[in-house]
Amino acid sequence: MEAGDFKDFAKAMTDYIAEYLENIRDRPVVPSVKPGYLRPLVPEQAPEKAEPWTAVMADIERVVMSGVTHWHSPRFHAYFPTANSYPAIVADMLSGAIACIGFTWIASPACTELEVVMLDWLGQMLGLPECFLARSGGEAGGVIQGTASEATLVALLGAKSRTMQRVKEQHPEWTDTEILSKLVGYCNKQAHSSVERAGLLGGVKMRSLKPDNKHRLRGDILQEAIDEDIKKGLIPFYVVATLGTTSSCTFDALDEIGDVCAARDVWLHVDAAYAGSAFICPEYRYLMKGVEKADSFNSNPHKWMLVNFDCSAMWLKQPRWIVDAFNVDPLYLKHDQQGSAPDYRHWQIPLGRRFRALKLWFVLRLYGVENLQKHIRKHIALAHLFEKLCTCDERFEIVEEVTMGLVCFRLKGSNDINEELLRRINGRGKIHLVPSKIDDVYFLRLAICSRFSEESDIHISWEEIKNSADEVLAQK
Numbered sequence: 001m002e003a004g005d006f007k008d009f010a011k012a013m014t015d016y017i018a019e020y021l022e023n024i025r026d027r028p029v030v031p032s033v034k035p036g037y038l039r040p041l042v043p044e045q046a047p048e049k050a051e052p053w054t055a056v057m058a059d060i061e062r063v064v065m066s067g068v069t070h071w072h073s074p075r076f077h078a079y080f081p082t083a084n085s086y087p088a089i090v091a092d093m094l095s096g097a098i099a100c101i102g103f104t105w106i107a108s109p110a111c112t113e114l115e116v117v118m119l120d121w122l123g124q125m126l127g128l129p130e131c132f133l134a135r136s137g138g139e140a141g142g143v144i145q146g147t148a149s150e151a152t153l154v155a156l157l158g159a160k161s162r163t164m165q166r167v168k169e170q171h172p173e174w175t176d177t178e179i180l181s182k183l184v185g186y187c188n189k190q191a192h193s194s195v196e197r198a199g200l201l202g203g204v205k206m207r208s209l210k211p212d213n214k215h216r217l218r219g220d221i222l223q224e225a226i227d228e229d230i231k232k233g234l235i236p237f238y239v240v241a242t243l244g245t246t247s248s249c250t251f252d253a254l255d256e257i258g259d260v261c262a263a264r265d266v267w268l269h270v271d272a273a274y275a276g277s278a279f280i281c282p283e284y285r286y287l288m289k290g291v292e293k294a295d296s297f298n299s300n301p302h303k304w305m306l307v308n309f310d311c312s313a314m315w316l317k318q319p320r321w322i323v324d325a326f327n328v329d330p331l332y333l334k335h336d337q338q339g340s341a342p343d344y345r346h347w348q349i350p351l352g353r354r355f356r357a358l359k360l361w362f363v364l365r366l367y368g369v370e371n372l373q374k375h376i377r378k379h380i381a382l383a384h385l386f387e388k389l390c391t392c393d394e395r396f397e398i399v400e401e402v403t404m405g406l407v408c409f410r411l412k413g414s415n416d417i418n419e420e421l422l423r424r425i426n427g428r429g430k431i432h433l434v435p436s437k438i439d440d441v442y443f444l445r446l447a448i449c450s451r452f453s454e455e456s457d458i459h460i461s462w463e464e465i466k467n468s469a470d471e472v473l474a475q476k
């Protein structure tokens with residue numbers, strides 16, 4: 001493809017994208033296709049001869065859109081939001097054009113340096129203490145990981161190397177294998193599945209602890225588990241505190257947990273994948289009280305801060321536990337400026353990395369902090385509107401306090417009836433929700449996901465739920 005065609009193609013695609021997003025609420029939120037729908041729609045083999053771009057364009061609705069779940073529709077209330085904005089889409093175009101692989105500073109200095117500064121900007125916006133920021137002048141700083149799951153694993157590996165070194169100093173006679181078999185980490189039973197997975201990948205035990213009656217991991221619960229394990233000869237080394245659990249968006253008692261970790265030299269990682277973005281609004285920072293006691297902190301701008309996937313921001317107070325511990329230095333990756341700026345290849349699992357700081361830069365500049373705060377506050381207000389509609393109907397109950405953009409609700413009565421309710425709602429095809437279950441109580445989750453959501457959309461979603469409930473209860 002030559003530049004002329006590229007310009008025409010990109011212009012046509014830009015028009016298409018704007019039309020798609022601005023009118024997204026008119027499309028069925030979940031497609032009605034069956035598995036295997038796509039193969040008959042495309043040829044068996046790649047074309048021998050080049051096709052015109054217009055042919056590709058002509059196939060987008062037929063082949064792709066017919067099988068897309070529209071995550072940015074105001075009718076989409078499943079999981080948590082994933083971000084989408086025009087500035088981030090344009091930044092991804094530029095990133096695609098530069099197409100560098102910024103694993104070291106010299107591999108593309110702008111790629112590394114913009115990331116360092118953007119993570120400082122974002123850290124300040126969130127109200128993170130200076131001890132997490134590169135501008136503090138020490139070794140601390142932020143990095144963009146692909147996902148929160150990677151951040152949890154990277155932090156676990158850092159915790160492992162820090163504890164291994166300490167224990168080896170205390171017990172030079174113990175082998176690595178002996179020490180490893182004693183390491184134990186902790187999280188709330190409600191923590192994301194990626195925490196358990198990090199334990200499996202890292203080859204260490206992770207214990208899921210039963211939270212209090214508000215589903216929060218508390219300091220005393222953690223303390224008891226740690227004491228019990230120390231008595232058994234185990235070595236507590238890592239704790240993940242979740243701020244905004246996936247099932248019901250509850251917040252672990254970070255301040256209490258921080259004290260327990262500090263007393264035992266246990267690495268504390270904060271997983272604020274979804275809810276962390278809300279800390280750009282000062283009124284929600286009470287939920288991260290004690291954050292200065294953490295060793296690492298993670299939040300996904302790609303969830304709730306209008307930066308398209310993938311952009312998972314992670315800060316480390318002492319990156320040396322990852323940078324030094326897993327340092328392999330082949331000659332072809334060495335450069336003369338080593339040590340004067342981060343070589344981000346040491347801060348992550350893969351070697352390759354895209355120029356993701358661009359989309360953070362574009363979004364922060366083109367929205368400004370003020371409009372990003374408005375976005376968060378609007379989603380939370382819409383969640384409260386839905387909560388109010390729900391509480392005004394005596395057939396329903398709210399099962400968790402609403403603090404962010406998620407409402408957990410159910411019909412009063414059995415799990416069966418709620419399972420039937422969800423089947424009806426999703427079966428009617430107008431809106432899309434997923435369920436969850438805590439302590440054997442099945443409930444529905446309504447997440448405010450789209451940046452296009454307005455009050456009128458919430459009323460439409462509520463009507464759908466109410467009508468579905470009418471049908472379910474009439475059948476009883």
Ligand code: PLP
Pocket residue numbers: 080146147148149150192194242244245246271272273274300312
């Ligand atoms: N942690 C929490 C609290 C989450 O809610 C999620 C996903 O929703 C994750 C981790 C995993 O996020 P990612 O897909 O970025 O790995």
